[in-house]
Amino acid sequence: MVYYIIHRILIAIPVILGILLLTFFIKAAIPTDAVTALYEGQVTEGEAAEAIANIRAKYHLDKPWYQQFVIYVSDVARGDLGESIRTRQPVMDEIGYRYVNTLLLTFSALAIGVSVGVLSGVLAAYYKDTWIDVTATTFSLFGISIPAFFFGLVLILVFSVWLRWIPVIGSGWQGLILPAFCLGLIEAAPLSRIARSAMLDVLGRDYIRAARAKGMRESTVLFRHALPNALLAVVTIIGLQVGNLLGGAFIIEVIFGWHGIGELAVQAIQWRDFTITQAVILVGAGTYVLVNLIVDILYAWIDPRINLGT
Amino acid sequence: MSNLSATLTPVPSGTTSPVRKRSGFVWLMRELAVKRSAQIGGSILILLVFCALFGNWIMPYDPFLVDALNRLKPPSLQHPFGTDELGRDILSRIIYGSRYFVTISITAAAIAITGGVTLGLLAGAGPYWLDSLLMRIVDIMLAYPYILLVLAVVAILGPSLTTAMVAVGIAAIPGYARLVRGEVLSVRQTEYVEAMRALGASQTRITFRTILPNVMSSIIIYASYATPLAVLSAAALSFLGLGAQPPIPEWGAMLVNARTFMRTAWWTVTMPGLAIFISILAMNLLGNALRDVLDPRSSR
Numbered sequence: 001m002v003y004y005i006i007h008r009i010l011i012a013i014p015v016i017l018g019i020l021l022l023t024f025f026i027k028a029a030i031p032t033d034a035v036t037a038l039y040e041g042q043v044t045e046g047e048a049a050e051a052i053a054n055i056r057a058k059y060h061l062d063k064p065w066y067q068q069f070v071i072y073v074s075d076v077a078r079g080d081l082g083e084s085i086r087t088r089q090p091v092m093d094e095i096g097y098r099y100v101n102t103l104l105l106t107f108s109a110l111a112i113g114v115s116v117g118v119l120s121g122v123l124a125a126y127y128k129d130t131w132i133d134v135t136a137t138t139f140s141l142f143g144i145s146i147p148a149f150f151f152g153l154v155l156i157l158v159f160s161v162w163l164r165w166i167p168v169i170g171s172g173w174q175g176l177i178l179p180a181f182c183l184g185l186i187e188a189a190p191l192s193r194i195a196r197s198a199m200l201d202v203l204g205r206d207y208i209r210a211a212r213a214k215g216m217r218e219s220t221v222l223f224r225h226a227l228p229n230a231l232l233a234v235v236t237i238i239g240l241q242v243g244n245l246l247g248g249a250f251i252i253e254v255i256f257g258w259h260g261i262g263e264l265a266v267q268a269i270q271w272r273d274f275t276i277t278q279a280v281i282l283v284g285a286g287t288y289v290l291v292n293l294i295v296d297i298l299y300a301w302i303d304p305r306i307n308l309g310t
Numbered sequence: 311m312s313n314l315s316a317t318l319t320p321v322p323s324g325t326t327s328p329v330r331k332r333s334g335f336v337w338l339m340r341e342l343a344v345k346r347s348a349q350i351g352g353s354i355l356i357l358l359v360f361c362a363l364f365g366n367w368i369m370p371y372d373p374f375l376v377d378a379l380n381r382l383k384p385p386s387l388q389h390p391f392g393t394d395e396l397g398r399d400i401l402s403r404i405i406y407g408s409r410y411f412v413t414i415s416i417t418a419a420a421i422a423i424t425g426g427v428t429l430g431l432l433a434g435a436g437p438y439w440l441d442s443l444l445m446r447i448v449d450i451m452l453a454y455p456y457i458l459l460v461l462a463v464v465a466i467l468g469p470s471l472t473t474a475m476v477a478v479g480i481a482a483i484p485g486y487a488r489l490v491r492g493e494v495l496s497v498r499q500t501e502y503v504e505a506m507r508a509l510g511a512s513q514t515r516i517t518f519r520t521i522l523p524n525v526m527s528s529i530i531i532y533a534s535y536a537t538p539l540a541v542l543s544a545a546a547l548s549f550l551g552l553g554a555q556p557p558i559p560e561w562g563a564m565l566v567n568a569r570t571f572m573r574t575a576w577w578t579v580t581m582p583g584l585a586i587f588i589s590i591l592a593m594n595l596l597g598n599a600l601r602d603v604l605d606p607r608s609s610r
Contacts, residue, residue, distance in 0.1 A: 014446075015449060015450060015453050018446070018449070018450030018453070019450060019453055019454070021450075022450055022451070022454075022462075023462075026462050026465060026466060029466045141591070141594060141595070141598075142591070144538070144594060145538065145587055145590040145591040145593075145594050146587050146590075147542050147545055147546060147549075147562075147583065147586050147587065147590070148542075148546065149545075149546055149549045149550075149562075149565065150565070150579075150583035150584075150586060150587060153565070153569065153572060153579050153583065154579075154580075154583070156572070157572060157576055157579065157580075161572065161573050242455075243454075243455030243456065244455065244456070246455050246457075246458070247455045247456055247457030247458065248457075250457055250461075251457075251546050251549070251550065254550055255569075265461060266550050266551070266552065269461065269464060269465050269469065269552055270469065270551060270552070274465070277461075277465045281454070281458050281461065281462055281465075284454075284455060284458045285453060285454045285455070285458055288453065288454065288455050288458075289453050
């Protein structure tokens, strides 16, 4: 087990380096010279040229790219993500609390998505071809088709504007309810599909027939024998779903005014603030890799059939 | 070549002869025509393409015409979907907007499939070093959540409608590349490819005439998942102000201003939102039917 964990972490290292390299090139590829843009029309040309040269030296923009990359990696390793081109504040200060907010939203949505999705998928499989199955399948088809931003607006319209149950932009946990449900319910749709097909697969297995033949109670068969095996398939894709959730969170945050890194990223792209854009993309991708690493290790721990030697 | 494949494919005994060909465009259309979900999804998509092509003749009003006297009017006989904050007819704007939806879908899918298939074929059928190089790049790109990859492209190219289409297409390339490469590697092992090679067919001929047609159904199945996602992301970009910009009546962009008037004029948000929802639903319905036909194992 320890060997497996070390092996899995070693595999993740080149991927993280690759992410750093690609993220680094995002800045290099942005054609608008943000430094020039910053000083355009603000001072006389001579002053601007001098200021630009100073800024270039400060951000190491005058060095060759590989040296810039080494500086970038060592900065990131020390937790220094640079400072915002626009506000001149350290990016870390801006991202820190927003990152916590995004994680809070993502994992609340994950909890809602997994419970609703797995429950509806399992029920749909167990009551295959009945109205329960048809309802669950239809809702999951709707869930994968509805745009997250439209669903969010509909929720605001219904629960905040018409029913007045929840304020549109609430603070603390009140502000979390609608966005978390919005994201969670959308996420429940693909999970429900996967849970349904995994459960159908398991229910057709010989050990379920054997369990029933022994005269076990149906609830025991379902919850003790079938469900744990079906859940294994769900666990594998949860890591991948976190990627979707992070992406969905970016849109949901803007609609509900939830101050997370997604909201920040959208503003930063509009402002052409490349350090913030770069930092958000790095943090997002890093989180995704980390979550998948944890899921892989958890999976090996849950499923003894995984060959730990490899 | 057709003689060759006929002799190599084992014909199951007991089936009625002549053996019905189970591939090709005509066969696919015939199979789809009897599926309910393909009928519904297909009809909606055909209607969309019709609106995109002939919208100018069926729009009741000019979609850009500002009518200050009829601002934010609820749905009525004159304006079935109501009017927006500038008095523009929402139904006309939605009909006009269908051309953006169709263009985005086709462009995004074309970029993703062309790029992904090219990279996948190069990696799967090309030299080993190229395979390793391309797959490491794909691995890294797949380590990003899809929307982050899209945002990265938008950050580089700058927000616009074209950028949105290109970005959602490019971000989908690594998924296709990984899939095609895997399929190519497995098809390469089959006996019919070996037979082609023994007959002295060139690598290019084998790749394009034998391998590619055999991985086509996997590509279509993957596209049936990936395309609706890409189009949804493009609409989301417009909604975030990173894609099509108002006053362009792209459906996602129509929601940007509408948000402000949501409390008093629900139809400004609901109508364009429903247009996106129903169109994506149609794509997914057609996708379900395609998967049923091409991959019988998926429908249980």
